[in-house]
Amino acid sequence: MVLLLGLAACKPEPEALLMPENRPFELDLPAHFPEMDIPVDNPMTADAVELGRLLFHDTRLSRDGMVSCATCHLQHLAFSDGEAISIGIEGRTGLRNSPSLANVGFAPRLFMDGGVPTLEMQILAPIADENEMDHNILLVAEELNTDPQLTALAQSAYQQEINPYTITRSLAAFERSIVSATSKYDLYLQGEAMLTEEEMLGMELFNSDELQCASCHSSALFTDYEYHNIGLYLEYADPGRERISLDQNDWGKFKTPSLRNVAFTAPYMHNGSLNTLEEVIDFFAGGGESHPNKDQRIQGFEINQTEKDALIAFLNCLSDESLRHNPAFYP
Numbered sequence: 271m272v273l274l275l276g277l278a279a280c281k282p283e284p285e286a287l288l289m290p291e292n293r294p295f296e297l298d299l300p301a302h303f304p305e306m307d308i309p310v311d312n313p314m315t316a317d318a319v320e321l322g323r324l325l326f327h328d329t330r331l332s333r334d335g336m337v338s339c340a341t342c343h344l345q346h347l348a349f350s351d352g353e354a355i356s357i358g359i360e361g362r363t364g365l366r367n368s369p370s371l372a373n374v375g376f377a378p379r380l381f382m383d384g385g386v387p388t389l390e391m392q393i394l395a396p397i398a399d400e401n402e403m404d405h406n407i408l409l410v411a412e413e414l415n416t417d418p419q420l421t422a423l424a425q426s427a428y429q430q431e432i433n434p435y436t437i438t439r440s441l442a443a444f445e446r447s448i449v450s451a452t453s454k455y456d457l458y459l460q461g462e463a464m465l466t467e468e469e470m471l472g473m474e475l476f477n478s479d480e481l482q483c484a485s486c487h488s489s490a491l492f493t494d495y496e497y498h499n500i501g502l503y504l505e506y507a508d509p510g511r512e513r514i515s516l517d518q519n520d521w522g523k524f525k526t527p528s529l530r531n532v533a534f535t536a537p538y539m540h541n542g543s544l545n546t547l548e549e550v551i552d553f554f555a556g557g558g559e560s561h562p563n564k565d566q567r568i569q570g571f572e573i574n575q576t577e578k579d580a581l582i583a584f585l586n587c588l589s590d591e592s593l594r595h596n597p598a599f600y601p
């Protein structure tokens with residue numbers, strides 16, 4: 271506390287320094303959401319989340335000081351980036367489309383191939399990846415330790431300086447705080463909003479045995495967190511899940527993406543190859559390519575323009591405007 275006051279006196283601006291005691295951070299989840307598994311060794315606290323928020327927007331995490339997590343995960347795009355393939359340091363392109371981070375705290379494994387088990391570990395990937403931030407976390411920590419606002423928060427949250435431990439923990443805590451649960455669909459489930467006739471038709475189609483959308487995009491999070499080959503290609507350039515499992519039967523399988531906020535996350539698919547929701551529906555209606563690993567459920571179906579519009583109207587009900595304007599996630 272003495273330290274905090276001392277720093278606050280010579281640098282009065284950051285309010286975070288004046289935070290009296292670190293308090294638990296309460297997640298506000300509606301009843302229709304699952305529980306979030308929060309690791310016992312990284313409890314959510316206000317200062318941990320606050321430190322993570324600052325680091326998320328800090329370009330000092332990249333080697334040239336130009337790229338932050340938020341460069342590729344923009345709040346107004348539900349923390350995706352609008353590019354087909356993400357662009358990192360010095361204009362380098364990676365392999366995949368940047369996914370939304372909304373509700374990422376519920377995911378049992380990270381990345382489209384499930385290559386990483388925890389958010390804490392995931393953070394090491396973009397910092398080190400030569401196409402993303404191309405930096406060394408030890409050097410990042412060294413530089414950030416000269417920032418009194420960050421070091422004070424790290425001390426308060428973890429009783430440690432800025433180091434790989436506090437960087438990864440706090441970023442993970444911040445990411446768990448990115449909950450999106452106030453879409454029109456949520457308000458409808460809570461009896462606080464009505465869906466239009468068109469949106470209701472779209473919901474029926476989504477849940478129908480013929481379209482099968484809800485069998486993979488299941489639960490309140492609109493994903494089963496499983497890996498499926500949907501027949502996007504006959505020959506996939508990206509092996510997907512096979513990259514991790516080394517099992518040929520997993521070639522071309524990708525983690526089912528949540529459809530929450532899908533109106534903000536174009537372009538679609540692991541490589542951003544489809545530009546609009548209409549193109550996505552046309553793809554599923556066509557039944558995809560006959561890849562040997564293609565899921566049985568992707569068989570194609572008949573759909574007219576009225577039904578297509580209705581399905582898109584329903585998907586648009588999964589948009590959470592307040593996520594895009596929530597100051598808790600601002601830089």
Ligand code: HEC
Binds near residue numbers: 331337340357389402
């Ligand atoms: C250059 C762009 C870029 C930067 C910078 C970047 N990411 Fe990502 N992020 C991506 C892409 C692309 C993926 C998808 C990779 C995959 O699934 O293989 C991704 C995936 C993720 C995932 C997994 C989401 C899921 O549902 O599986 C998380 C979490 C994440 N990023 C958080 C971060 C954090 C935290 C930072 C900063 C430390 C960061 N990202 C920096 C582009 C970026």
Ligand code: HEC
Binds near residue numbers: 484487529551567
């Ligand atoms: C067999 C499981 C399965 C079924 C059935 C299914 N999907 Fe998907 N869906 C996926 C997977 C897996 C992906 C990601 C594929 C990729 O990245 O290559 C995906 C991607 C999408 C995307 C792109 C999301 C994004 O962020 O890139 C949308 C939109 C979508 N599906 C909507 C639907 C609709 C609408 C239906 C019903 C007509 C449907 N899906 C049926 C598994 C499924």
